[in-house]
Amino acid sequence: MMTIRRYLAAALCVATVTLFPAITVAQRRSGPDPIGAAHRLAPTLTRPASAERAPDADGFIQRWLVLEPIRIQIRSNAQLNDSFVQKTVKAEYFNNQYAVIPRDRDKVTVNGIELMWHAIDTSTYHVNLYHFARALNKPAFNILFWAVTIVDCPEEIRDVRLAVGSNAASIWWVDGREVIGIYGDRHMVIDDGVSRRLSLKRGQNVVRCAVLNSPGVSDICARFLDAEHKPVKGFIVNLEDAAR
Amino acid sequence: MNFRYSAAVVLALVSAAFALDGQIGIHDPSTVMLCDGKYYTFGTGGSSLVSDDGWTWSRGVAPGRRGMAPDVIHIGDRYYMYVAANIGGQPKAAVNMISNRTLDPDSPEYKWEEGGVVASSDGIEDCNAIDPGVFLDPNDGRLWLVYGSYFGYIRLVELNPRTGKRLNPDDQPRDIAINCEASAIIYRDGWYYLLATHGSCCRGTDSGYNIRVGRSRKVTGPFLDNMGIDMIKGGGKLFLGSSGRVVGPGHFGLLDLEDGVQKFSCHYEADLDRGGASVLDIRPLLWKDGWPVAGENVREGTYEIESVRTGTALELAVEGVPVGGRLRMPGMPGGGSGIFGGTGGIIPPQDVTQVSQNWPAGNIDLRLSNYMLQAQQKWTIAPVADAGGYPGSPYFKITIAGTDRALAATDEAELVAVPAFTGAPEQLWRIEQLTDGAYRIMPKAVPNTREALAISAVGSSFATLARFDPGGDRQRWYLNTP
Missing domain, CATH: 2.80.10.50 (Trefoil (Acidic Fibroblast Growth Factor, subunit A))
Known part of the structure; x- marks a missing residue:
């Protein structure tokens, strides 16, 4: 299986470079704002063009702030067991990493390397982090992604669960509380990891995740489910408000 | 739980099924009824068992009429019990109905009222009018009684669901099966199922009792088994036979707990772990390919x-x-x-x-x-x-x-x-x-x-x-x- 994943990853590398050369060229030419000129970052990823974004018809959150990937020491996804993931994610990479609400294009320095936060919209139910990394000419394998989003609720929504999928392992927090850990050589399927019941308070609720991957595609998806397992859609995502 | 075997035996039977607990000796138990939070079943000779939870049972109070192999149904605000008695040498017998507002002897409303004979056999005809089984059709609310025991036919008559009595005493009973006893009808997904007990009873571990089933699109039959053999010609798909530590299951009774949970009651002619006594059991009722299947309670x-x-x-x-x-x-x-x-x-x-x-x-x-x-x-x-x-x-x-x-x-x-x-x-x-x-x-x-x-x-x-x-x-x- 690992071999297959490697082949798949290699094939996707070729496909991405082949199919989207204009994007990579555009972002290389764009200087300090590599994705500002053309809103499209990757086939499914664009910079937000509006102030707010509602979840999609199935409740998936489509707007995120994603930090450029952090390289980690990992040989294969077979290492992604509980203890490795917990230890790796919970090392300190940047200040206030469990609480920070970054602005688009904020920068942090990790192990002497400057990394930028990017506000992105995804056109699908999931965020393709492999596309994200490749489009920015960043490493796509053996990496740790951090992603944050702000769920803004007009009223308190009780008795819901965060439901996520990721490739590969990931840990998730809601308002600073760790609510999900899914481990192993994980492939992204919707509602793979599900939290215990929680409440979304009126106003802003911070959803944060850290995703580890060795070779292969990396992506995430997230939504909230109500007590009847139906998607929660009564909120908006507004990263501009969060940044202010 | 009062297991009667030693710890060593328990260890030896690591995946043993568990029979019911307490005083469960009974023969020919009726359908298990739930009344005001308690479970009741009634057997031959005025025996009865009661339980707070359906697991641990104790001796109950004899109903208003003693007889053979009663069955009970709850309609409206009354419990109707059908109980048979020989009125001469077999097969001269009659099924009487008695009714009560409650099965709880401690209730002030507890009072059995006689309802009269609803079916009988004259000792000559091809029927022995014992072993009644009562069925309320969920499709049209009609009430039916099956009865009979080996001597000739299992018969079907219609009752009045408002009174529990025979709807029309002049109606000829319909013959629906032969050479079996302890029959019961249940309904599911467009099919009526006739479950009846074949084999011999009352011989301890030598009892060949086994429960068989046929099905029909009409309550009046014909009830065919999985090979298309009519139960009136002796057909019947095996539902439950002897197995494990129990011999001779008979007297099927449906216990529908709703929410997709169905169980059935029966007695075994002989429970080897209880010295070969006749005992009550309650087991899951499963369905496969349109046929009822006897499930097993969880084994350790x-x-x-x-x-x-x-x-x-x-x-x-x-x-x-x-x-x-x-x-x-x-x-x-x-x-x-x-x-x-x-x-x-x-x-x-x-x-x-x-x-x-x-x-x-x-x-x-x-x-x-x-x-x-x-x-x-x-x-x-x-x-x-x-x-x-x-x-x-x-x-x-x-x-x-x-x-x-x-x-x-x-x-x-x-x-x-x-x-x-x-x-x-x-x-x-x-x-x-x-x-x-x-x-x-x-x-x-x-x-x-x-x-x-x-x-x-x-x-x-x-x-x-x-x-x-x-x-x-x-x-x-x-x-x-x-």
Whole structure:
């Protein structure tokens, strides 16, 4: 299986470079704002063009702030067991990493390397982090992604669960509380990891995740489910408000 | 629970099924009835059994009329009992109806009223009018009575659902089966099923009693078995015969607990663990390809608990260790034969005492994961003495095999494994086989709520407690032998 994943990853590398050369060229030419000129970052990823974004018809959150990937020491996804993931994610990479609400294009320095936060919209139910990394000419394998989003609720929504999928392992927090850990050589399927019941308070609720991957595609998806397992859609995502 | 066998015998019967507890001696039990929170059944000779929970039974009070093989039905505000008696030498017999507002002898409303004869045989005709079975058709509300015992035919007459009496005494009874007894009709999905007992009774371990079934699109028959043989010509698909430690099942009675849980009652002519006595049992009723199938109550043993919803297994949220240890590549210390070469020897089952050393000492969360034969995925299900039960089974504790770490419900209606079993209600589990063969697993109690909840898969990798939905797979589980 690992071999297959490697082949798949290699094939996707070729496909991405082949199919989207204009994007990579555009972002290389764009200087300090590599994705500002053309809103499209990757086939499914664009910079937000509006102030707010509602979840999609199935409740998936489509707007995120994603930090450029952090390289980690990992040989294969077979290492992604509980203890490795917990230890790796919970090392300190940047200040206030469990609480920070970054602005688009904020920068942090990790192990002497400057990394930028990017506000992105995804056109699908999931965020393709492999596309994200490749489009920015960043490493796509053996990496740790951090992603944050702000769920803004007009009223308190009780008795819901965060439901996520990721490739590969990931840990998730809601308002600073760790609510999900899914481990192993994980492939992204919707509602793979599900939290215990929680409440979304009126106003802003911070959803944060850290995703580890060795070779292969990396992506995430997230939504909230109500007590009847139906998607929660009564909120908006507004990263501009969060940044202010 | 008063197990009558020694601990040594219990150990020898690791996967033994559990018969009911308490005083369960009875012959020809009626359909089990629920009345004001108690279960009742009535047998031949005025015998009766009563239970608070359907698991532990004690002797009850004789009904207003003693006789043979009564059956009972609850319609409106009355319980109608049909009970037969010989009125001369067999097969001269009659079925009488008596009724009562309650089955609870302590109730001020408890009073049996005579309703008269609803069916009879004159001693010459081809019928022996005993062993009544009463059936209320859910489609049209018509009430029917089947009766008969070996001498000739099983017969069907229509009753008045408002009075319990014969609708029209002049109507000729219909012959629907032959050479059997203890018949009962049930309905499901467009089919009427006639269950009747074949073979000989009343010979202890030499009793050939077995329950057979045929089905028809009409309540009046013909009832054909799986080979198309009419029960009036002796047909009948085997539903339940002797097995394990019990001989001669007979006298089927449906106990519908709703929400997709059906059970049936019967008696065994001889329970080997009770000296060959005739005893009551309650077992799951399953359905397969349009036929009823006798399920078995959960047996003590070690299982993988697999979600029907996800195909993943309930496990402690701890880091698993591959069975046999992590793969050693050539050149590594103690190096192996590569990815596909194996170890060259037999890999033993995982030793929980070794792999559990890194598990947290306190409570551990639960989750679902691919079943990988690992220790945190193997659960021992064992009955708990003196903790009560539910129709057919005692409450169980569910612990990680080889440990005392016990599955429990939390006060937030979630699941957790506590370090040791204490017998608290939230650590006792009701495990019932559903009509499709999967299981529903419910805690006896959940702190802070009186709502009945069941273990439920949420997403692919998480389990919680939720209301049981009989129409879905979230609360359905397979118990697989590891």
